[in-house]
Amino acid sequence: MFSKKPTINDEDAHSPEELVQTPEEGVDADQEVTIAATRIPSKPSIISEGFEFVGTINSEGTLNIAGVVKGKITAKSVLIDVEGQVEGELNADLLMVKGKVIGDIRCQDLNIGPRAFVDGTIAYQNIHIQRGGRVAGKFNKN
Structure with missing residues (x-):
């Protein structure tokens, strides 16, 4: 259940200067280097x-709505809560509706x-309507 933390040998410890990498052979030190970074998922906007x-509203992540929004929304995923409109x-x-959308x-x-x-007018690729969910308007399957 409890374990002892491994000890760090002085041989394994590195000074900050040792961790700095020098340019590879054949690469000019002034040459621009491209680094690919993994995008860290953001917390939802609420x-x-x-x-x-x-x-x-424009969001590259998730938007949770429990209040009222009047206007235009563009987001990766949107959750409209039971109280949301x-x-x-x-x-x-991805759009998950538990509340009201017009x-x-x-x-x-x-x-x-x-x-x-x-x-309203609904353009979708995949749709799932749970029993009790009400939908009116025009459907367009993409």
Whole structure:
């Protein structure tokens, strides 16, 4: 259950100067080097219950809506909570609706919960509507 931390030998310890890498042979020290970095997933953006936002939202990550949004939303994934409402245009790869959406929707995957209401023009690739979910409007499968 408990284990002893491994000891660090002086031979394994490196000074900061030793960790700096010098350019490889044949590479000019002034030459620009390209480094690929892994994108760290961001925390979700949240519109809390009792909060109303009017305008445009652009997000490269996840947007959780428990309040009211009137306007245009573009995000990687959007979760509209039971108390959440969206009026306007919504573009997302993944859209999960537990609340209410009125307007135009464009998404890859659309999940409509049992207490959700969606009304508008809906363009989707995959759709899942749970029993009790209500949908009105025009459907366009991509």
